Amino acid sequence: MKATRRQVLKAGLAASTVFSPLAISLAQSRPLKMAVLYPLTGPFAFAGQAGLEGLRDATDYFNEVRGGVGGRKVELIVEDTGYDVSRGTAAFNRIISREREDELLFVYGDSTGLSKALAPEIARLQLPYTATSFSTELADPKTYPTIFVFGPTYNDMMAALLQQIRRTKGKARVALVYSNSEFGKDPIPYVKEQAPKLGMEIVAEEVTPLAVPDATALALKLRQANPDFVICHGYVLTVEPLLLRAAREQGMQAVFMGTYYSAELALMQRAGAAADGFIVAYHNPYWYDNLASGIDQLKKFRASKGKDNNYKTTYYVGAYTSCSAIWEAYRRAGAAGKLNRAGVVESLNNMGDWDTGGLIRSLRFVNHRLPYTKLYRANVKTGRFDAITDWVTLG
C-alpha cells in the first residue's frame, strides 16, 4: 500500500506531538558543558594540573551544593594542549565540531599564544571564552565581545607595580626582565610608555628565554644599570630564582617584583633567602588567607568529600574562582530563559552583584577584565606572601 502525502504529513504531526515533549525533556536533562584546553603535560603542567583540580572542585560544588542549572548538571570536557598552540588549536577544532552549540557554552583556554590564535574564531562563533592568560589584547570587547579575562591584565598588574614604586621611591630607576614570548612581551610597551610619565627611568631591559641555565651575567648587567626596582615578567619561576640568587650574591639591593605567575610560594622554596621582599601583583586569596569566606567554604566542601586541605596553589584558587563565576553565569542565563552563548555573555556582563566570597574583589567587568589586584611581599621566614596593600583598583 502506498501512503499518500496527506497520510505522511498526518503521521509526522502525530509523531511530533508524541515525541517532542520527550525530545525537549531529553535535551533539558543533558548536561551543559564547558571545554577546557589546559596544559596538562609539558612545561606548564604544574599550572594545568592544579588548575584542573580547581575547575573540578568548582564543578562538583555547583552540581552538588547549588543543584546545577535548574537541575541540569554542568560538566567539563578536558583536552591537554601540552602548552602547544597547534595542539591546542586542534583540540579546539575537535571540540567545536563535535559538541552541540546549545550545550557547549564556554571554552577555557590556556596560553597567551593559544588565546591570540583562537581569538578570531572565538569572535566568529560568538563563543564565550577565557584563558589562563591575562593578555591585555584579549580584554577588548569591541574586537572580541565574548572573551573575558578573570582578573587584571598584565598591563594592569604592571600598573599596580608602578604605583607601588611611585609610592615607595617616586623617581625611581626601573629595570625590566622578561621572557622572549607572547606572554613575556605582552605588557612591556605599556610599562615603557607609563614609567616615564610617572617620572621613572627604565635603566635596563633584558630579554631572555623562558628558561636559562645561569643568570649570573644577567644579574651583572642589572647591577651595572643600578636600578632601584627590577620587574620580572613572563616566567614561571624558572628564571626568577636564578636571577634573585645571582643578584643577591652580587650584592644588589634593588627590590624585585613580579606578576601573577611569579606569585607562588615555590618562589621562596627555590630562591631561598634571596626571595625575601619580592613583591607580586596577585588578585585571588592565598589558600592560607583566613579572611576569604570563599576559601573557608571550599575547604569545608573538600573535607566533606574526604579530600585533603593541604596547601593549594594560586593556579588552583584562580581556576576555582573563574569556574565558579562561569557556572554562576550559566545559572543566571538559565534563570533568565537565555541558556545559550549570548545569554552567558550577557550574564557575565552583569555579574557585579555576585558575592565572590573574597575570591576576587568583584565580578564587575570593566572592558571585559577585572581591574583589581593586591600586592604581596614574600616573607621567607614564614614561607608566605603577605599582603602589603588593600585592593588596588586600576583604570
Next chain:
Amino acid sequence: MDLSLLPQFLITGLSTGALYALITLGFVLVYRATSVVNFAIGEFLLVGAYLVYTFNVAPFNLPLPLAMLVALPVAFLFGWLIERGFVRPLLGRNVVAVIMATIGLVATLDGVAQLVWGADQKAYNGELPGQPIVLGSLVLTARSMWGIVVGIGVALLLIALLRYSRYGVMIRAVSESETAALALGINAPRMVGIVWGLSAALAALGGVLLASASGPGFHVIALGLMVFPVAILGGMDSVPGAVIAGLALGVVQALSTGYLEGSLPGITEAIPFVIVLLVLLLRPYGLFGQSRIERV
C-alpha cells in the same frame, strides 16, 4: 658594547658549557656504541634531576651533593634498563623505526615522570655548598664553580677512562665494530648496557646542576635540547669534540645573552643552531667527527 663584562660572560659560558659537554658526552657515547640518536636525552636530564630530588627530600633528606652521589647509580640503572627493555629489541631494525621509537620514549618518559613525581613546582632542599668569589666586577658563584669543576672534571676523567681503562677500551672496541668486538670475546651487549647507564648517569649529573637553583621540572628538558647542536658541532661520534663544542657553545650563548639578546630577542636560542648550520656547510661531519665513505 661593554667589554668590562666580557670576563664574566666567559666564566658563565664556560660553566654552562661544561654542563652541556657533560650531558653531550653521554649522548655521543650512546651514538658511537649503538648508532642510536637518543631524542629522549632531555628526559634523561629530567629523570636524573627528579631522582636527585627524591633523595634530597623526605624521607631521605640527604644534602644535595650526597643526594647527587646516591642518585647516580640509580640513574645508571635507569639507563641500563632503558637499553635492555627499549633499545636492544630495536637494534638492527630500520633506522627510521629506531628514531620513531626514541621519540616515543620521549612521550613515555614525560608521562612516567609526571606520574611518579607529579607536575607541581618543586625545589631542592638546600644548596650546593660553596661561597661566591667576587673579584672586582667578576663573580664566580658556587653554581658556576660546581658546573666547571664537575663538568670539566668528569669529562676529562671519562676521556681518560675510555682511553686507558680495560672497560674503556672494550667500550671503544664495541663503538668501532660490534662484530669485531664480539669476535675478540668482548661481551658487547653488556658494554652497550653500560654505555646507556653511563649516559643516564651523566645526564642526571648535568640535570641536577642545571636545575640546582630553579628546581627540578619540565623546563630542564628545554635546557637539555642544547645537546643536539653541541653533538652535531663536535662531530656526533667524537668524545673530545663534545667537550670542546659544549664549552664553545656555552660561551657563545653567554656572549649572545650579554651583547645581542637586547637588540635581537630570541637570538640566544637560535645562535647555536645557526653556528651548527654554518659549520656543517664547511665540515659535514662536524668539527671533530670522522668522515665516513659510504658505498651505495
